[in-house]
Amino acid sequence: GAGVSQSPSNKVTEKGKDVELRCDPISGHTALYWYRQSLGQGLEFLIYFQGNSAPDKSGLPSDRFSAERTGGSVSTLTIQRTQQEDSAVYLCASSLVGAGIQYFGAGTRLSVL
Amino acid sequence: AQKITQTQPGMFVQEKEAVTLDCTYDTSDQSYGLFWYKQPSSGEMIFLIYQGSYDEQNATEGRYSLNFQKARKSANLVISASQLGDSAMYFCAIPRNYGQNFVFGPGTRLSVLP
Numbered sequence: 001g002a003g004v005s006q007s008p009s010n011k012v013t014e015k016g017k018d019v020e021l022r023c024d025p026i027s028g029h030t031a032l033y034w035y036r037q038s039l040g041q042g043l044e045f046l047i048y049f050q051g052n053s054a055p056d057k058s059g060l061p062s063d064r065f066s067a068e069r070t071g072g073s074v075s076t077l078t079i080q081r082t083q084q085e086d087s088a089v090y091l092c093a094s095s096l097v098g099a100g101i102q103y104f105g106a107g108t109r110l111s112v113l
Numbered sequence: 114a115q116k117i118t119q120t121q122p123g124m125f126v127q128e129k130e131a132v133t134l135d136c137t138y139d140t141s142d143q144s145y146g147l148f149w150y151k152q153p154s155s156g157e158m159i160f161l162i163y164q165g166s167y168d169e170q171n172a173t174e175g176r177y178s179l180n181f182q183k184a185r186k187s188a189n190l191v192i193s194a195s196q197l198g199d200s201a202m203y204f205c206a207i208p209r210n211y212g213q214n215f216v217f218g219p220g221t222r223l224s225v226l227p
Binding site for chain 1: 146148150155156157158159160163171204208210213214215216217218219220
């Protein structure tokens with residue numbers, strides 16, 4: 001497709017389990033961002049990938065969170081030992097270049113029981 | 114450090130009227146861009162309009178325009194001829210560290226009344 005694709009759209013998991021969230025950016029976009037949005041809140045930056053540069057991980061809330069981007073395209077956000085406070089919508093965005101217009105996916109709604 | 118302030122948590126506007134959503138920002142960068150996004154109840158973030166700090170003209174995109182006042186560090190979004198489909202959350206954003214990450218404001222919830 002032409003847009004940013006995220007999967008799954010919804011994920012329900014039990015506390016303590018690991019989850020993986022996937023993001024397929026727009027083809028040719030060098031920059032990829034992950035954000036977290038809690039209910040009724042704004043966007044919280046998590047991590048940023050730009051080309052082959054080292055990712056900016058400054059927004060990751062704890063060492064339970066990690067992300068990778070393979071081949072400069074698909075990205076996976078992994079949350080280990082999930083906690084109830086991890087429940088949120090996780091949004092992925094890509095842009096042609098850093099600081100450019102970001103195009104967002106529909107998000108993954110994570111619910112930790 | 115970059116910061117975005119949106120002072121209106123909620124706004125109401127009558128259909129077909131114009132509405133202004135406020136955004137003020139703080140940045141130490143000499144050159145920067147300002148972005149507005151719309152988030153309807155479906156949850157997807159939709160890019161609306163962009164303003165470069167050195168652009169001489171205020172940005173316009175259809176019914177959307179920016180009232181950009183660089184000296185006051187404000188970039189207010191103006192929506193003309195409001196439609197019911199404009200009901201959504203609206204976020205102002207600015208890149209930080211040359212786009213390594215973005216700062217988003219807390220958002221304004223706009224409700225368009227029939």
